Amino acid sequence: MDTTGTLDEALERLHTHGPERLGRLTNHAPMAVESLAVHGQAGSVHRWLDLYADRLEDFPALHTPVSDSNWQAALGDPRRAADWIAYFTRLVEEQPWREVLATWWPRLLPGIYGGAAHPAIRVGHAVRTLLADSENGESGEDGKSAPRRTELAHGLGYWAARHLPVRPPAALPGARTAAEALDAVPPIDVRQGGFPDRLPRVTRLPVWEGSQAPMDPDEARQKLAELVRAATHRYATHGHGDATMLVHAATAPNAVLRTLPALPRALWAPSLHAAWTASAAVTSMYAPDAPVPYASPGSITPEEVFDERATAHGDEHVIKLTDTALDLGDEQALAAALRAIELSEPLV
Incomplete structure (x- = not known):
């Protein structure tokens, strides 16, 4: 800090x-x-x-x-x-x-x-x-x-x-892992307009078995971390659906994850459920028709990605996704950050 x-x-x-x-x-x-x-x-x-x-x-x-x-x-x-x-x-x-x-x-x-x-x-x-x-x-x-x-x-x-509550979407067949659940999210029928236009069109989402309450608070925290990792990794191959908006599929649940230690433990499981629906809704609104092949980041370090690439690039969403990627620190998370840099216009 x-x-x-x-x-x-x-x-x-x-x-x-x-x-x-x-x-x-x-x-x-x-x-x-x-x-x-x-x-x-x-x-x-x-x-x-x-x-x-x-x-x-x-x-x-x-x-x-x-x-x-x-x-x-x-x-x-x-x-x-x-x-x-x-x-x-x-x-x-x-x-x-x-x-x-x-x-x-x-x-x-x-x-x-x-x-x-x-x-x-x-x-x-x-x-x-x-x-x-x-x-x-x-x-x-x-x-x-x-x-x-x-x-x-x-x-x-x-x-x-x-503050904007929405009607709970209809439940589709479930998936075992967060990555599988995000893969199972159906795109909305009409992918036009901004976020307020698209959100009402999210009427169906798969049930991620890992996000269903009730559960032990520590398990909820573990599942939320799994969701952050899955959504961040997914950006590396799906971010071209919308380079800006799909960042939030990862950064929104990560914001919830960062907040958990300051909250009463009784709120951890409900927080997981809300984070899942938000991440899945963004995925539904902006998912591309097909992924692109995964590109390895090579030997670049997390510090190099943030200091030399993201900071120099300057786009706010690039900085925030790279910040989340560094929380994970693994190869595919760094690949997601580099993909955001590639797709986004720099701040100049």
Whole structure:
């Protein structure tokens, strides 16, 4: 984790901007700079932000305050993003952030699809930094980590504003492993339009036997790690279906996996189920007609992939998928990262 103070500076800089631009596109900067800092690239953070600056919009205007008594009426209303962020900022100032997360995670989890799962992914990045604070002997509640607690508030507020539950899809025959289950996901009939247009067309998904509750929390964590690995590996051969959107089939469940250590264990199995449906839905919406042959990454190291390839490339989705690939560290995960670099336009 960054000890230079650069990440906190970047987060403070970003907290003057909104979570979206053009009313629908996610601000990826908080997630990208956190990934850069985690992997020793703090020196690149502000240069990257300067390149990304024209994609940032001013913080949105307040609408009507969210409170403990009226929050249900505001859930899923993107016009209330500033209200939600203000509400969560106050909560993490008044309460330990883990308590806030434990209360709100089960409320928000059914709406993981909102904002193409970006709010949940942003929360996962924020939690990783706060957990690192705790591991380094900081409580995560003191002034040293204030920008990181505020980042959690922004992520939770964005999620609440974009909260989007969907009707449970019809269950198709199951598969034993996560990889087999993703292979069994049928593509939607009409693959046109953006995420909000395609999501209602996801009406059937296979049952992954490994994701069904009830189960032991440790088993749920193991299965979630299996899903992250399968979705990341799959990108190496299927990412051309949509180079950007299929990244989320891996990064969304990984965000949930990163959050588990901060959650009560009773929430681990429901988190696995939500992560599976989100990953499978993205797969259904953007899967290509056929895979391409697997290309080995050769002898390149994980550090070379992140430092020399992904950071230099600069695309936010490339950085985030490479960040997930490095959590795995195996050959096919690195191949997926290199495939994202090949398919994506660099940030210049």
